[in-house]
Amino acid sequence: MLTILFDGIAYGMLLFVLACGLSITLGLMNFINLAHGAFAMAGGYVTVLLMNRYGISFYWCLPGAFIVTALLGAVLERLLYRRLYAASHLDQVLFSIGLVFMAISAVDYFMGGQQQMINLPPSLQGRFDFLGVGIGRYRLFIIVICAVLAVGLQLALTKTRFGSQLRAAVDDGRVARGLGINVSLIFALTFALGSGLAGLGGALGTELLGLDPNFPLEFLIYFMIVVTVGGTSSITGPFIAALLLGIADVAGKYYLPQFGAFIIYAVMILVLIVRPHGLFSREGGR
C-alpha cells in the first residue's frame, strides 16, 4: 500500500509540474488556456525525437524540452495570446480549443497516431526495496526533480524581484503598471516559464503517462482539476491539489478499477460544489 502512496505522490508531483504553469497564467492573465496540454505534448514529442532520432541522452532531453517549449510559448504569447487577454472567457475557450485541435492534428500528421516509446537510461530503470517499500527508480527521480522545481518556484516567487513583481501583477495589474512594473514583459516571461514547465512535465511524463496525439485532451481534465481545486493565488494550492489528485487517481485505479476515472470527476464536482472557488483560493478569487 505504501508503494501505492509512493506512486501516487510521484504522479501527483508530475501533475503539479504539468499544471502549475496553467495555474500561474490563469491567475496572472485571467486567461483560460485549454491548450496548455499541447505544450506538455510538445515537450514529450521533442524528447522522443531527440532520443529516438538523434540518440541524445534522456538527461539532456529534459532541459531541451523545457527550452523548446518555453520558446514556443513565448512566440505564441507574443503573436496570438496577448490579443485575447481582454477577451471574454468564451472567446478564450474557443481560441484554446482551436489551438488544441490544430496541435493534435499537426502532431498526428507528422508523428503518427501511435503511442510513443522511449528507452529510459538504465540508471532510472527498475526498482529497489527501501524499508519494505518498493521504490521505482524513475518515480523517485520524478519526485526529486519535481520537488526541487516546486521549492525553486516558491523561492523564486517569494524571494526574488521578479517573483514579487509577478505577485504584484497578479494582484492588481493596473496598479503594478502604475508602479513601473513592465507587466507585459512579465506576462511573456511567465507564459514562457509555464509552457516550459509543461514541456518538461511532458518529457518526464512520456514514460509514466504515455504519449500520443490525444494527450492534451486526455489530460486536460487533470490539469483543470489541479487549477480549479488548487486555486490560482499560490504555488502551494495547486501543489497540494496535484498531490491529492495523484494519490486519489492511483489508489482509485488500483483498488476500484471498475470505476476508472469516474472517481476523479466525481471528487472534482464534489469539491466544486462545496467550494466553488477552489479549496485554496482567497474569497472572491477569479
Place this chain on the structure above:
Amino acid sequence: MTFALETRNLIKRFGGFIATNDVSLKIAQGARHALIGPNGAGKTTIINLLTGVLTADSGQVLLSSDDITTLPAHKRVGRGLTRTFQINQLFGDFTPLESVMLAISEREGRGRLGWRALTSERLIIDEAAAILERFRLADVMGSPTTLLPYGKQRLLEIALAIAAKPRVLLLDEPAAGVPEEERHEVLALVRELPADVTVVLIEHDMDLVFSFADRISVLAAGALFAEGTVAEISRDPQVKAVYLGEDA
C-alpha cells in the same frame, strides 16, 4: 411609531476593518432623508446592507417593522425596497422600453410566465408608456441604453427603481456623473417623486441635499456622527469640521 426603514446597531466588518460601526437609523414614513458624509464614510456599505447585497455581521434591518436582516436581496424588492446605483447599472443594449417593461412585469409577478407574449401584456405596456413619459424617456424608448446620453441613462436608472412601486427608495447620488446641461432634468425628477414614497438620498451635492431633504444623517468612519433637521445640521460646526473642505 412605525418607521418606514430602520436599522438597529448595524455592524459590518471586512477583515479587521469596521465599515459600518453600530449604526442605528430611523427613517420616518414619507420622509426625505439624506445620508451624507465624507468619502469612505461607509455610505454605500450601508446601502448595500439595507438592500441585501451585503449581510450584516450583527444588528437588524427593519422595513415597516418587518425584520428583513436575513432576507435575500431580490425578495426585499418585493417588500417595497428599491435602490438606484451611483454608477448606472443598466442592461447593456436593452431599450428603455424593455427595461421598464421588465421592472413592471417582475413587480406584477409575471416574470415567470414563459408562455405569454410580451406584446399581449397591455396593462404593462400602458404603465410602461406612462412611466417613460413621466421620466422624459418616451422619445428615446427604442434606443439601446448604451447609446443614450448619460443624463438620460440616469433618468432610466431612477425610472426602473420607481417602476417597482417601492415604499422606500434609496437614491445613491442620483446626479453623479451627469453633465451640467442635463442635471436639472434629473434633479427635477427627484423632487417630483410621489409623496407617499419614503426617499433616502445619498449625496455629496449639498445644494440638492438642502433643497430636497427634511432630515439629514451624517456618517463618518462608518458611524452615525450626527442627525437632525436640515437647519440643525447645516449650523453644526462639528459637521463642517468632519467634512473639512467640502462645500457646505
Place this chain on the structure above:
Amino acid sequence: MKDDMTNTAHQALSQLRSASRWRIWEIAIWIVAIAAIFVLPSKALILTEIAILALFAISLDLILGYAGIVSLGHTAFFGLGAYAAGLFSMHVATEPITGLIAAGLISGAFGFVTSFLVLRGSDLTRLMTTFGVAMLLAELANQAAWLTGGADGLNGITITPILGLFEFDLWGRTGYIYALLVLMLLTFMARRIVNSPFGLSLKAIKRNSRRAEMLGISPTRRIVAIYTISAIYAGVAGALLAQINSFVSPDVLAFHRSADVLLVLVIGGAGYLYGGLIGAVIFSILRDWLSVITPQYWMFWIGLILIVIVLVGRERFTRWQNFLPGSESRRLAKAKAAAAEQSP
C-alpha cells in the same frame, strides 16, 4: 381597444411587436427546409443530421446566448437523451414519439439536478463542472457496458412506425420529416419563450445579474428553469439521433461534440435563436467538404477556423446578421449609426 392607448403606449406596442414579429427570412428558412423533403430526397440523411445538430445548437443557445452560461459539457444531455431513447425502445416501448418524450423528460430531470452546478463559482468553475459532468457520464456509459453496450455502442434498437402510421424508410425520408417536425415544433416553442416576460428576464440576467436582482428577479430560479428546458431540448436531439439511426454510439458523449456544438453556435451567432440553425447548416457543409479533402485531419481546419473567428472578432464575423431585416443586430447597428450621425 387600441384607441384606449396613449400615443406613447401605441408606439411602445408597435416597437415590441416589430421586435418579435416573424421575419421574411425566418419563414424562408422553414419553407426551404420543408421544400427540401421534395426537392432533395437523396440528401435526406445529411439533412436529418443538420436538423438534429440544429436542435442541439438551439438548446445550447438557450443557456449560452440567452442566459450567458458557457458550458463545455452540453453533450451530456444530448448523449443521455440518446441512450435513454435507445434503452426505452429496447425495454419499454418502441413507439418513437413516446420514446422522444421520455428521453426529453429524463434529460430534463438530469439538467434540473445538475443545474445548481452552474449557479455558483466563476466562469472557470462552470466550465469545469459542466465538462466534468459530461466526462463522468461518458465514463459511466463506457463502464456500464451491460446497459449501454460500452465501447461497441447500443445495438438492437427497434423503432416501430411513428404513431403507428409512418414507417421509417430506407432512404431516410421519414426520418428527415420526423426530425424536421420536431425541430420546428421545439423552435417555435423556444421562440415563444424568449419573447415572453420570462425570456426578457433571462436576457436581463445575462447582461446585469446584480441589477436584475434589484428588480426582484431571482436569477437562480430562472437559470435553473432555462437550464432544464435546454437539457430537455438537447435530450430530444439525442433521442432523434438514436431513433433515426437505430443505434447509439458512445461518441454521443465525446468531448468533441460539446466543442462542435459550441462552434456551430459561434458560426451562426448566439442570442437570436436562429444561429443554431444557420450555424448547423454551415458547419455541416463545411465538415462534409473538409472530410472529403482531408479525411483524417479535418480537426486541424476546424481548429484554424475557430482561431480565425476569435482573432478577427466574433462580432465582425457575424456582421452578416446586420443584413437580416428586423434582427436585433441590425437594430443595434442602425441605432449606432444614428447616434454617430447625431453627435459631432
